[in-house]
Amino acid sequence: MTAAQWIGGLLVLAGIPFLLLGTLGLLRFPDVYPRLHALAKSDNVGLGLVCIGLGVQSGSLTLLLKLVLIWVLMLIASATAAGLIARTALARGLRPWGT
């Protein structure tokens, strides 16, 4: 096994816990705002690590670019969605927990 494959594999494995943490946050946090926060952070970090890891592992530049494109798209999607959901939730009068 080459070094690139090792590094890539480790990056992938490092990304997985973030995805799991996101779900944990989704389940454990008390209302929609911290859940948004948890998902936006952890999922994107997790996905980013996996994409870069797989890209490094494949050793092909086009593949790496495609994977990064996937990551960026998910980033945009989740950032917009988080912003929109938070705004709408506030507008609807959902009170953040503890206030």
Add this chain to the structure above:
Amino acid sequence: MVYLSLTGVLFVLGLHGLFTARNLLRRLLSLNILTTSVFLLFVVMARLAEPLDNVPHAIVLTGIVITVSTTAVALALVVRIAGRMREEDVGAAADTRGDVE
């Protein structure tokens, strides 16, 4: 194959939903699940064949597009029917658009 039994389960669930649900949209969802079970059967057949058979894949692709069409028509109808019932509820007798009757 796990998926073969999934086909049967989805088929039964879809049928059950179709006949017990009263809400129009729910019936539509049930029907879509029923259709998915049929597609699943086709693809499982393709997978079991030796070598892999591509004809069912094409058939299911055609089927998916047809299902979207029928779903869209059904949804448009549901929305019209619901809209009319709402108008009747509100008491607005005249349809300002003049589209019906």
Add this chain to the structure above:
Amino acid sequence: MTELYPAVAVLLLINIVVGMVRILRGPTAADRMLAAEMFATSAVVIVLLMAFGTDNLTLIDVALIFALLAALASVTFVSRAWSAMTRSRAAPECLDDEGEGKP
């Protein structure tokens, strides 16, 4: 390393299954939509792992489309389903607004 990917995929699927509790419990529509979005992320990772685990690189396209359409679902949700429900509950006069923009 690649040998581990199937196991990781299973782990992520369990992740999704556990997350379904949020869809079941809600309580608001936004919570359910958030859960759905999380599933999209996990599904993208699963497909990517499958692609590299089985050396079937065409599957990356499937992940790409997932990523593209994840945006569509959440935008539809926020700009149609959720906010419109807000209005119909808060302001019954929205029926009149429907006339807006008609020829």
Add this chain to the structure above:
Amino acid sequence: MIPETAGPVILFSLPLAAAITVFIRPRWSVPVTLGASGVLLAAAVWVVGVVLQQGAWRHDIGGWTAPLGIGWNVDGLSAALLLLTAAVGLAGAVFHASRPAPLATVRDPRFFWPLWLFLWGGLNALFLAADLFNVYVALELVSIASVGLIGLAGGSAQAAAWRYLLATLLGSTIYLFGVALLYGRYAALDLALLTDGVERDGVTAVAAALMTLGLLLKAAVFPLHFWLPAAHGRAPPAVSAVLSAVVIAAGYYLLVRLWFGPFAPLLGTGVATLLGLLGAAAVLWGGLLALLQRRLKMLIAYSTVSQFGYGLLVFPLAAAGAAHPAWTGAVTLVLAHGLAKAALFLAAGAIVLRHGIDRLEALGGDQRGATLAWVAFAIASASLVGLPPTGGFLGKWWLAQAALATGGYFWLAILMVGTGFTAAYLWRALQAAVRPGREAGIDPATLSAALGLAALSLALSAAALGLAAPVLGVLLDAGPGAPG
């Protein structure tokens, strides 16, 4: 160009091409539709002529042969139904074109014609198809077009359209499930290939049961007829005509195709008797309900449920050994029913237009403007009841012969009782014409004579079908579908 392929190509392509044309240019709707209808009728007659001359043939689409490619199959049965579609399609188009314009709903003038032509195209594709999945796609085309046409009437018709859509989609999905099983078992979707290869085993039996169930739902056979009366009763007259005459017949056509083709080895006495009993129940139940209706169009719609019951009697009679007369008789009955029922719906449409209401007790009185329609109604009734020399008589005669030859006296009794019911409810409808009624409705002068003529021509064709018995016999014998 090979002359025999031109017929099917025209029958398949022209309705679709015309539908696109009238969608793009709604202003040309009526001339384009009527022109296309004429050409289609001529093409259907030509196809029937070719079948009579040289027998059935098959056309491989794209030059690809059966297991991989799709084929068109033209034999006596499909040619007869293509001709029926063309006749009803032309008469319906003439009827709809000559309706008084102010009575049409707002969306009607722009959208009726493309939907009508799409329905026609779907039906032609269905009758030509020799491939089970191609049949499914054509069925969906027919379903959506029918839903659109029913919904055009607006108001409560949209609710009826929704119910129809759900029933028909359920039917086609169940049918497709059976197709999937068959494909998994035999790796073939082609009717001819399946006919050669089918064995009696569990998978095939399940597939046959599912496909039959789905098609029974589409053919509105008792007890799966619940969606039909509302949909057929509320639609515009021309639409009711084509739905009752041809769309229901399409479901029946597929049943016959399957059970006298691939599933013939499975047609044991048990299955056949079950189907026959369903048919018998449909004859009696539909007849009874038709007798109880107060609205003219609902009466005719329930009559459809009843009449297609006869079609199912073919199965027990064929299983008992009289396959040939039973088959010919049942198909003749379906053809005669198609012509007569379309005539009834068109006539009813003209009568309802004249009186402005379709309650039976209000249809009496001054009949100026609706005389032709009542004459058509009477002739079509005669065919539906089965008075000689009409097509209805011919079909019932052949069926009765089959019943007598096999000692199936129960089925003969059903035939007789059903005829009694038919006579009773149609007599009720005809009685309404001569009763004194309230003076209402629109000015007779605004009603075009073409309305009544469209109905009359169909009614006369139904009657003339009986005179064409020898030709019909030869035609229906042509092809692999016909049992020898």
Add this chain to the structure above:
Amino acid sequence: MGVAGVIFDVLLALALTWLAWQATRAADLFHAVVSFIVFGLLMALAWVRLEAPDIALAEAAIGAGATGALLLSALDRLASRERRRRLLYEPGAAWGFWIPAGGALLGALTLAAWKLPAPGLGNEVRAALGVSGVEHPVTAVLLNFRALDTLLEIGVLLLAAITIWSLGRAPSPLIPAMPSPALPALGRLLFPVFVLVAAYLLWRGSHAPGGAFPAGAVLGAGAILMLLAGARPWIRSSERGPWRWILSLGLVMLLAAGIAGTLAGQAFFEYPPGTAGPLILLLEVAAGLSIALLLFALYLRGEPCEHGYRGKGR
């Protein structure tokens, strides 16, 4: 994938079953719709597992994307209806028992069919692939061996659009209470990506999973996103405008291809020798465009305006 693969399949099947149950039974309508969308998402995973990447692409684009948008948008008109559902048609109680009973029987029979011989047509497809004009078997089946199905299918799409138009005018979308400034920017940012990906999928179609169907669906989804992001629907139903032509384009081209075969003295839909490749590419482009625009038209839920919009829009 060995043991992990089996565990994966079983888990996926259980999850799908549960989601299907939720979609048909959940008390809250929104809950049901989200369950159905997630069902579509996981179904795509199942297609991948079953080695059907083409269907996974289509399911991801059409099933989860377009259908999801359709359903979610319909909710804005239906949500307040839920409480009055008693009005909606006959009770199904009597059927509720018999149908599941029959269904269970059917499930048992399906299991009896467990060991189907399943011969398949894989060898036939492979043998004919050489002369089909493309390298990807699914595309060959769709646009050559079974092109008649594809023709009728595009016909179904066009017919569905016409049927929806015939039901009435497109309801003007409800405008969100709090318009977000980020949305139009998002639309402008993402739409080019949608177009690029669609073009890429179309180009790949001749030799790898992809082709007109997913490409059209992705493009259609992009158009729907633009609409959601605040653009006005730009399809016009005017007789004079080009839109009716463009919507019919796919069906027209396929019909023309079919008839051309007959006119050339061959079978219906038989491509002249050597021209299959370019012809199929041409048909794919037309079909993809048609699918995209027709999906968009289906999304509008009614006949669009004839000559444009009055009022400020967004």
